[in-house]
Amino acid sequence: MALEKKIRELKEKREKMLLGGGEEAIEKQKAMGKNTARERIMSILDQGSFSEYDMFVEHDARDFGMDKKHLPSDGVVIGTGTVQGLPVAIFAQDFTVAGGSLGLMHSRKITKIMDHALKMRIPLIGINDSGGARIQEGVNSLAGYGEIFFRNTISSGVIPQISVILGPCAGGAVYSPALTDFVFVVENISKMFITGPEVIKTVLGEEISMEALGGARVHCEVSGNAHFFAMSEEECFSQIKKLVSFIPRNNDVKARVHDPVPPDKKYDIEKIVPGDPTLPYDVKDVIRAVADNSDFFEIQEMYARNIVIGFGRLGGKTVGFVANQPMEMAGVLDVDSSDKAARFIRYCDAFSIPLVTLVDLPGYLPGVDQEHAGVIRHGAKVLYAYSEATVPKLTVILRKAYGGGYIAMSSRHLRADFVFAWPTAEIAVMGPEGAANIIFRKEITTAANPDEVRRQKVEEYKEKFANPYVAASRGYVDSVIEPSETRKLLLHALEVSEDKVVQMPRKKHGIPPF
Amino acid sequence: MKEPDKLNIDQTHYTTRVSRRWAERKHYTPPEPGKIYSFIPGTVVEVLVREGDSVSAGDDIVILDAMKMKNRLKSHISGKVISINVSPGDRVPKGVMLVEIA
Numbered sequence: 001m002a003l004e005k006k007i008r009e010l011k012e013k014r015e016k017m018l019l020g021g022g023e024e025a026i027e028k029q030k031a032m033g034k035n036t037a038r039e040r041i042m043s044i045l046d047q048g049s050f051s052e053y054d055m056f057v058e059h060d061a062r063d064f065g066m067d068k069k070h071l072p073s074d075g076v077v078i079g080t081g082t083v084q085g086l087p088v089a090i091f092a093q094d095f096t097v098a099g100g101s102l103g104l105m106h107s108r109k110i111t112k113i114m115d116h117a118l119k120m121r122i123p124l125i126g127i128n129d130s131g132g133a134r135i136q137e138g139v140n141s142l143a144g145y146g147e148i149f150f151r152n153t154i155s156s157g158v159i160p161q162i163s164v165i166l167g168p169c170a171g172g173a174v175y176s177p178a179l180t181d182f183v184f185v186v187e188n189i190s191k192m193f194i195t196g197p198e199v200i201k202t203v204l205g206e207e208i209s210m211e212a213l214g215g216a217r218v219h220c221e222v223s224g225n226a227h228f229f230a231m232s233e234e235e236c237f238s239q240i241k242k243l244v245s246f247i248p249r250n251n252d253v254k255a256r257v258h259d260p261v262p263p264d265k266k267y268d269i270e271k272i273v274p275g276d277p278t279l280p281y282d283v284k285d286v287i288r289a290v291a292d293n294s295d296f297f298e299i300q301e302m303y304a305r306n307i308v309i310g311f312g313r314l315g316g317k318t319v320g321f322v323a324n325q326p327m328e329m330a331g332v333l334d335v336d337s338s339d340k341a342a343r344f345i346r347y348c349d350a351f352s353i354p355l356v357t358l359v360d361l362p363g364y365l366p367g368v369d370q371e372h373a374g375v376i377r378h379g380a381k382v383l384y385a386y387s388e389a390t391v392p393k394l395t396v397i398l399r400k401a402y403g404g405g406y407i408a409m410s411s412r413h414l415r416a417d418f419v420f421a422w423p424t425a426e427i428a429v430m431g432p433e434g435a436a437n438i439i440f441r442k443e444i445t446t447a448a449n450p451d452e453v454r455r456q457k458v459e460e461y462k463e464k465f466a467n468p469y470v471a472a473s474r475g476y477v478d479s480v481i482e483p484s485e486t487r488k489l490l491l492h493a494l495e496v497s498e499d500k501v502v503q504m505p506r507k508k509h510g511i512p513p514f
Numbered sequence: 515m516k517e518p519d520k521l522n523i524d525q526t527h528y529t530t531r532v533s534r535r536w537a538e539r540k541h542y543t544p545p546e547p548g549k550i551y552s553f554i555p556g557t558v559v560e561v562l563v564r565e566g567d568s569v570s571a572g573d574d575i576v577i578l579d580a581m582k583m584k585n586r587l588k589s590h591i592s593g594k595v596i597s598i599n600v601s602p603g604d605r606v607p608k609g610v611m612l613v614e615i616a
Contacts, residue, residue: 278528
């Protein structure tokens with residue numbers, strides 16, 4: 001009978017822990033539209049797959065009356081489970097226990113699961129919902145953050161790291177998500193900032209609400225810190241599951257192959273791109289016209305919309321799409337879009353995901369603000385990321401590819417493996433108007449009818465250079481193709497490059513223009 | 515319906531949507547080294563010059579208390595103080611022209 005009693009005891013202990021901060025605190029959490037830490041984990045993981053560790057961990061803080069305080073599981077839930085059959089490690093801060101504040105043992109639980117994830121080479125999902133450092137634990141709590149940041153960095157590019165912000169995440173705590181691959185946020189629930197509205201008000205006299213300072217929308221639209229925006233926790237969880245379906249579990253294996261499904265016929269690839277290079281269209285329709293099942297999973301949809309990034313599949317295999325968006329800012333590269341694209345390119349390269357680049361851009365964005373914001377350095381990130389990437393690089397030039405933008409967008413010169421161009425492609429040093437005005441400046445300015453001469457010269461330039469054939473004649477473009485051949489040729493290119501090997505010179509690491 | 519936006523790149527006018535950040539970008543203004551602005555919100559502790567004084571580049575002009583620091587704002591140029599817009603004790607937001615030297 002002793003065994004039965006002990007099992008009963010364990011059950012009672014567990015039940016107590018499962019209540020977290022208690023019913024009252026849970027009610028408060030619910031009133032904010034939030035789930036509890038364990039509910040969140042259960043919603044992300046496959047049913048019944050969660051195995052919790054360290055449920056009985058206790059803090060050992062003694063100062064400021066902490067010795068009398070019992071904090072169930074020390075305010076964080078950790079463990080492993082599966083997402084659609086893929087094993088993952090997960091932690092979730094429990095706001096109902098001391099506001100999810102991070103003390104020494106709390107941090108040790110997180111670092112334990114992080115170490116586990118790295119050793120087992122499985123993805124790490126971190127759910128952040130915390131008031132910040134547990135002030136009573138002083139420098140120990142800072143040490144805890146530091147240990148987490150270090151592991152985020154060391155794990156970067158080895159295992160996928162996903163951060164889910166489901167509550168406040170303020171002060172130093174925000175640097176853990178910032179070091180991870182993907183950050184998910186939810187409207188009205190997520191709040192991220194280094195210094196909160198209070199401090200900003202007292203120090204700077206500027207008044208701002210938490211939502212306006214570091215809410216979900218702000219980080220998706222303005223700062224670019226977050227990658228996925230959801231209106232509810234449930235929507236967020238389904239986004240996480242979808243993301244996991246596209247990525248490999250570590251950097252030694254490829255993403256799982258799905259059954260290939262042809263694109264939806266409603267996306268007619270011949271009818272999306274207007275011939276006139278100054279007219280806009282939605283490049284996502286081109287992606288949908290080539291991707292399996294027309295399924296495109298966009299990342300950072302609301303930030304730097306002039307470039308589009310995200311995952312899709314070709315013949316069942318995950319690829320990363322990078323595409324200029326002529327509908328927004330004419331598809332230019334600028335500070336923000338360069339930053340966004342470069343990071344994604346490096347993600348794909350780290351995790352063996354081939355890159356498919358769709359090119360249609362007039363170049364880099366001119367302007368004092370851009371120059372002063374460092375468009376040189378940020379723009380260079382795109383060159384760096386593409387040059388450095390050794391995954392298969394497939395490029396399709398849809399229309400304009402002018403100047404530095406042409407070079408940057410996965411050109412042959414940065415070692416694209418396949419460069420296809422549509423007959424509408426214009427691969428040139430700049431647009432015809434600009435070029436004609438420079439080359440024929442004298443003829444134009446000295447002519448009796450400068451406007452007429454300018455028009456003639458622009459036409460002349462267009463005729464000669466605004467096409468893919470000059471580049472094709474040099475072999476910079478492998479093949480000029482009909483738009484309708486695009487999917488077939490991309491599938492072929494992927495097949496050919498399945499076992500691509502590139503030898504890079506020995507180095508510790510490069511110095512990208514961060 | 516709203517007229518679609520245009521963006522001029524290398525003398526070609528593209529029909530496209532322009533971002534709010536671009537539309538609201540701050541236009542460049544050349545620096546005016548004679549004007550001393552509050553670079554941070556704070557409280558004026560002391561104004562060390564009077565109108566008409568001659569000052570040299572590098573002279574302290576105003577002491578501004580902000581972020582627990584008594585910041586010494588210096589003149590970038592040599593010249594005469596032509597206007598003083600604050601007095602000790604004034605709380606000023608960021609970007610207020612405090613003193614002008616010409």
